[in-house]
Amino acid sequence: MDALAGGTSFVPTVDGWLIHTPQEDFLTVEVDGEHATTVPDLLAEDGEDNTDLLEVLKQEGVLSAPATPATPGDVVVCGEGPLLEVLPPLLAASGLAVRVLPGEDSPRARELEGLRDVAALVVVTSWLRDERFALIDEHCRSRRLPWHLGHAEGRRWYAGPFHTGPDTASYRDLRVRRLAASPWPRELAAHWAWLDAGGLPQPDPAAPIGAHLIAALITADLRAFLHGDAPPGAGVQVGADPATGRIRRHPVLPVPGDLLMVETP
Structure with a gap:
């Protein structure tokens, strides 16, 4: 599972979340009432509704694969x-x-x-x-x-x-x-x-x-x-x-x- 990048901030808003990325940009995520839990819980949910959101977060550096050394030793x-x-x-x-x-x-x-x-x-x-x-x-x-x-x-x-x-x-x-x-x-x-x-x-x-x-x-x-x-x-x-x-x-x-x-x- 992809991990949340260090330095990311999730600020709750009336309609969802304001995300401050590690690159110091801002993203807004609107969610309906039944999904207004925590962002990590939302990202962990399976389903096609999250596909576009996950892709955007990956492109913005908010999500990344867990860091494992590519070079052993x-x-x-x-x-x-x-x-x-x-x-x-x-x-x-x-x-x-x-x-x-x-x-x-x-x-x-x-x-x-x-x-x-x-x-x-x-x-x-x-x-x-x-x-x-x-x-x-x-x-x-x-x-x-x-x-x-x-x-x-x-x-x-x-x-x-x-x-x-x-x-x-x-x-x-x-x-x-x-x-x-x-x-x-x-x-x-x-x-x-x-x-x-x-x-x-x-x-x-x-x-x-x-x-x-x-x-x-x-x-x-x-x-x-x-x-x-x-x-x-x-x-x-x-x-x-x-x-x-x-x-x-x-x-x-x-x-x-x-x-x-x-x-x-």
């Missing part, structure tokens, strides 16, 4: 920092099966090879880890494993791009395009190398705010993807600035294979 989360603290509980609260790999440097190559029954991998860190992200990206692409990432850079926190399949961008595409678009490509590459070697940026007191923002965006992506819907973060990097509250979305286009072979600074 766990969401595996690994990494360190504020995101690792807030993301797994949020994923679990959204009804997703979550598995956390312990260890600041996970997943290691051996752990990646041993992953089984995984619907998607999420890697979260306190700052950008260029070499690590590139190795994970190569592994996930070769095994057609969807993967998402979240990290801080400067004072901003970033999510994505969420790689869901061969036609969507991933970290390798983001890396090439960032270096190509930057007015300081050598300096940017040098900063990444410093971070890879163990360099630590100054702690940001607003980091928990940014981590919560990015955790919410990653969770929305995974929940949509694993229930068969299009995730808004597929092929997109989202940046959240906790100092200003601004969230910006940057589409990332896949880079043609021949350009990926060009040596970057």
Whole structure:
């Protein structure tokens, strides 16, 4: 049986019901006296009289099939920092099966090879880890494993791009395009190398705010993807600035294979 969508409101009127949909539109439903019970009871009744009403409510997003994961398996989360603290509980609260790999440097190559029954991998860190992200990206692409990432850079926190399949961008595409678009490509590459070697940026007191923002965006992506819907973060990097509250979305286009072979600074 179809379920009522969350966020729907049913307001009783003299002639029936006023429905406020999850998309913030309004529908009016007129019913005769003998059917003026509750809307859920009315929708549960069998009969041709309800066919048109049910169809309209489905089209308006008021009714939908019960949400069941379209992709079996766990969401595996690994990494360190504020995101690792807030993301797994949020994923679990959204009804997703979550598995956390312990260890600041996970997943290691051996752990990646041993992953089984995984619907998607999420890697979260306190700052950008260029070499690590590139190795994970190569592994996930070769095994057609969807993967998402979240990290801080400067004072901003970033999510994505969420790689869901061969036609969507991933970290390798983001890396090439960032270096190509930057007015300081050598300096940017040098900063990444410093971070890879163990360099630590100054702690940001607003980091928990940014981590919560990015955790919410990653969770929305995974929940949509694993229930068969299009995730808004597929092929997109989202940046959240906790100092200003601004969230910006940057589409990332896949880079043609021949350009990926060009040596970057």
